[in-house]
Amino acid sequence: MAITVDPRHNHLLAALPDAEWQRWLPQLQWIELPLGKVLHESGAQQSHVHFPTTAIVSLLYVMENGASAEIAVVGNEGLVGIALFMGSESTPNRAVVQSAGQGFMLGAQVIKDEFTRAPVLHLLLRYTQALITQMAQTAVCNRHHSLDQQLCRWLLLSLDRLQCNELVMTQELIANMLGVRRESVTESARKLQKLGLIRYSRGRITVLDRPALEKRSCECYAVVKKEYDRLLPAGLPPGPPNFRR
Structure with missing residues (x-):
């Protein structure tokens, strides 16, 4: 599989203001995301946030008996690890790669420090709102459709x-x-x-x-897509960044 060398194939990274982009770029780490790789377990401390570029990650709720169900999917539109800037370093969900690909990761302390900066705060909060909409709509869909x-x-x-x-x-x-x-x-x-x-x-x-x-x-797909389109920027900025793995 060819290595994706442009972090801005992830839409959140593509939308960063230039000052934030220049600070983040040296700290972004390229990562291979094979099928089935667990990015974090339920209740475990998260050391990084992950920005998929060509992979898809499922967020799963795991019950006491081991049964699980997907509550959201994350791909090149977002990130895995919102708990790190929402006041917690762990989450009751498991994150597992459902479609193999690549992505980038950023250390937990870096993202927490950056979250105090206004431009990043607004961008990541908009993404969090869209992800919560997806989770809620998934619950409704699983119950009624x-x-x-x-x-x-x-x-x-x-x-x-x-x-x-x-x-x-x-x-x-x-x-x-x-x-x-x-x-x-x-x-x-x-x-x-x-x-x-x-x-x-x-x-x-x-x-x-x-x-x-x-x-x-059902209408659930259209509801989720409309919210992502409303809250988040789409597409990539012109020209590739000077990034090397």
């Missing part, structure tokens, strides 16, 4: 955080994210494939008809 609709929402949110229309994902992992049985995911995926919306083969899901997938999804 069908598994078919939940799967469509999950696929769309994941694709928004990638630069392609293909996901490398097993049905078992999807079931773990949605908190359902693997057989139920298999049945829903077959329906979508029969309708020509996706192609699923050997752990790879390719979206063939995104507009149709959006129509089949």
Whole structure:
């Protein structure tokens, strides 16, 4: 896999004011994010925040019996580790890579020091508001909508955080994210494939008809996307930074 050498493929890093960008750049560390890598466990102290560029990270709530369900996804639009600047160094959630890729990380003390600076504070708080909206809408969706609709929402949110229309994902992992049985995911995926919306083969899901997938999804996807679009900048600034790993 080619190394992403531009941290500003992460939209939050791309939106930093120039003064903050120049301070952060020497301290950003490139990191490979393989499938299944745990970035932090529930209740554990967080040493870094992570800014995915080509990876997707799932935030999971883990119950006492070991069962888990996804409450949010983070990709190139944001960061993993908001607890560090929200008054805590740990969180009750587990963060695990659900789609392999790359990203950058920044030390905990660095982000806490920078959060006292107004431009960064406003940017990170807007991202936190968007992430909380996603968490709340996920809870509503899991309670009130069908598994078919939940799967469509999950696929769309994941694709928004990638630069392609293909996901490398097993049905078992999807079931773990949605908190359902693997057989139920298999049945829903077959329906979508029969309708020509996706192609699923050997752990790879390719979206063939995104507009149709959006129509089949519930309103939860549109609510979350609208909030991210409203609160956060999109796209990359012109020209690459002078960054070396």
